[in-house]
Every structure is written in structure tokens, then in C-alpha cells.
Amino acid sequence: MFKLILVATLLGLAAAVDDERGAEIRSLTNDPSDADGNFAYAFDTTNGIAVQESGNIAGVNGAAQWVSPEGVPVQLTYTADENGYHPVGDHLPTPPPIPEAILRAIEYIRTHPPKEENQYQPPQSPLRG
Known part of the structure; x- marks a missing residue:
């Protein structure tokens, strides 16, 4: 589930900034899965993309933000658990x-x-008395 969400988020963000291929990563944090299955990652780029996610096998919480091709800031938060994927954003x-x-x-x-x-x-049966 984590890999699918990560790939979908990265593909969406890559499509949103297709013309800014020269963007560089400003910060990157990656805490891979520990013994309990907890993980966390976050990154921030020079073109305004920021992503963070944390969770475990029971579910994840995450957020992403970027600037649309029209110049509008976009913010997305989400949870994904046994009840499904629940994105929130204007x-x-x-x-x-x-x-x-x-x-x-x-x-x-x-x-x-x-x-x-x-x-x-x-x-009612007529034969019953």
C-alpha cells in the first residue's frame, strides 16, 4: 500500500511540474520501516514541491503541496487505512x-x-378448531 501511494504521489507531482526539470531537492528525510513497521519520509524541492508521509501496516497519513501550472498553490492531505484512501484538498x-x-x-x-x-x-385454516 505504501509503495503504491508513494508512486502515485510522485507521478502526480512529476506531471504537475513537467516543465521544471531542473528542480533540486532541498531536504530529504527517510526513516525506513523499523521493527514495528513504522516508517516516515519527507522531501522538499526548490520549485515548491513538499511531500511528507508516515505510517505503518495499519495505515498512513501524508501531505503534499505544489504549485499548479496556473500558479495556484495546491495542498493535499490524506489518510489511507482499512477504511480506504481519504484525500482532502480544496x-x-x-x-x-x-x-x-x-x-x-x-x-x-x-x-x-x-x-x-x-x-x-x-x-386461518377452516379445519382447525
Whole structure:
């Protein structure tokens, strides 16, 4: 999981700064996996890219920042664990708002729960006494 996330992050960052091939690394920290499986790494480049990630076999937390080709600073934070990959950033698309009619319907259902009734009544046999 770690390698996949690292490769995806690096490829995304490389694509974002394709025209700045002369960038140099200002700082690099790499603490490989210890006996408990904990790891951490971080790097920072001269063209404004900064990445950091830490975690273990149970999950990771990370962050990345860079400047888009349009000159807009982009910041991304994420977690990846047994519940999946959860990125957070202003540049990520968001779902449209829930329509007001649907919100009212959900509220009505919440405040008026259905009555618990036994819907099925087995037929009575005329032979039983």
C-alpha cells in the first residue's frame, strides 16, 4: 500500500511540474520501516514541491503541496487505512448539495418512523378448531 501511494504521489507531482526539470531537492528525510513497521519520509524541492508521509501496516497519513501550472498553490492531505484512501484538498471535486426536497423528506421520515406492524398474517385454516 505504501509503495503504491508513494508512486502515485510522485507521478502526480512529476506531471504537475513537467516543465521544471531542473528542480533540486532541498531536504530529504527517510526513516525506513523499523521493527514495528513504522516508517516516515519527507522531501522538499526548490520549485515548491513538499511531500511528507508516515505510517505503518495499519495505515498512513501524508501531505503534499505544489504549485499548479496556473500558479495556484495546491495542498493535499490524506489518510489511507482499512477504511480506504481519504484525500482532502480544496482542489478536489465535491458532490453537489442535496436538494431541499430530499432533505425535507429525510427529516419527515426521521420524525415520523413507520409503525412496527406484522405485515404478514397467515391464513386461518377452516379445519382447525
